[in-house]
């Protein structure tokens with residue numbers, strides 16, 4: 001296997017890793033790569049759409065999934081599919097939507113790989129209806145740190161399976177994933193957008209309408225305070241039964257790193273006000289292609305460059321429903337009064353807990369906020385961590401780069417079970433990542 005020096009970053013560009021990377025094309029190359037790993041450790045890397053250091057292994061080795069990107073099997077009757085780890089949601093959309101199938105769960109970007117979806121047990125706008133990606137995985141084929149290949153499923157090696165779903169790549173290199181695609185009757189959804197005046201109204205709307213809808217997601221104006229705290233727009237959507245004529249929008253790209261000062265309190269406030277009033281009446285209904293509904297941010301390539309060379313963090317937590325209103329009020333207040341303005345803030349509900357030992361979802365409200373990496377942002381993140389912990393919530397590892405090891409251990413009660421699996425399959429610590437070191441995932445010391 002050939003190794004090349006490479007610099008990898010998370011999507012937020014707050015963390016960078018200099019490592020040796022291999023691009024296996026066949027599974028035997030992946031086996032060779034694992035067998036060549038040394039004390040610096042090795043980690044799978046997908047499309048780099050995790051925001052922080054989940055996919056990074058500074059000073060170590062990275063096995064890139066991009067050439068392991070074949071669709072291995074598809075059953076037209078049942079919808080069951082088997083893919084290699086580097087297949088992306090975009091690949092699935094392009095090949096299967098015209099045939100009436102969609103991935104059962106999809107994150108907000110189609111550039112993510114299926115291995116990344118497993119390793120972070122990702123959730124979509126339909127979490128209340130269908131759960132997270134791990135709920136749909138029938139089995140995975142995993143290259144263990146020992147070089148052995150095993151199949152893990154809820155029936156076969158169930159503990160290894162539970163450690164791999166949401167296991168941030170630490171159980172080995174995924175070689176194949178089997179899950180059912182969902183049958184759909186058209187290429188589009190019927191979308192309803194409602195302007196919501198404050199947090200109480202937002203939570204009511206999420207409860208009364210969001211929970212019943214197939215898809216729901218809310219945008220929050222994170223700079224609004226006082227009586228308008230928590231105002232925003234709730235989107236709910238249902239699959240349509242007939243195709244719409246798709247107007248393919250031209251994809252644009254951010255060509256350069258924007259100067260950091262462009263995103264400031266005033267520009268973000270102006271953007272948020274315009275966005276909040278983007279339609280005239282209180283509500284708007286329209287039909288939208290799945291691609292535009294599921295992946296709105298993909299229309300602007302390299303949008304992370306808008307935050308400048310210093311990059312940004314994304315904070316995402318989930319808090320149980322009972323604590324929701326109070327916790328969200330504290331979280332939004334902290335974001336608003338911090339110095340880190342953010343145009344992107346998302347509020348939605350999550351349904352059942354994930355099947356992985358480190359799966360993020362629990363029933364509750366999840367809030368995600370982009371925070372430019374300016375002075376004081378680490379203090380703000382520490383404050384948000386404390387509020388989340390106080391209210392029985394947890395922070396999403398796919399987005400994280402600042403959570404403390406102590407906070408992590410309190411938030412993820414199945415960490416002991418996860419550690420027990422690692423101790424069994426990887427006693428020498430061959431799989432390694434910056435996040436695992438930071439959070440002292442392996443042994444807590």
Ligand SMILES: Cc1cc2nc3c(=O)[nH]c(=O)nc-3n(C[C@H](O)[C@H](O)[C@H](O)COP(=O)(O)OP(=O)(O)OC[C@H]3O[C@@H](n4cnc5c(N)ncnc54)[C@H](O)[C@@H]3O)c2cc1C
Pocket residue numbers: 011043044045046047048049050051054055065085106107108109111112113114115116117119120121122123124125167168169170172173174175297398399
């Ligand atoms: C615009 C945007 C919107 C997003 N929206 C959502 C959302 O709605 N819901 C959500 O849950 N997430 C969301 N995310 C986060 C994203 O879906 C996850 O971080 C996902 O894991 C990224 O996949 P990736 O292919 O980029 O993997 P990477 O980020 O490269 O890696 C993620 C993890 O997968 C592991 N991995 C990669 N390849 C392998 C392999 N072959 N074997 C074993 N492990 C491997 C890595 O080690 C790492 O731990 C969003 C991200 C962006 C940028």
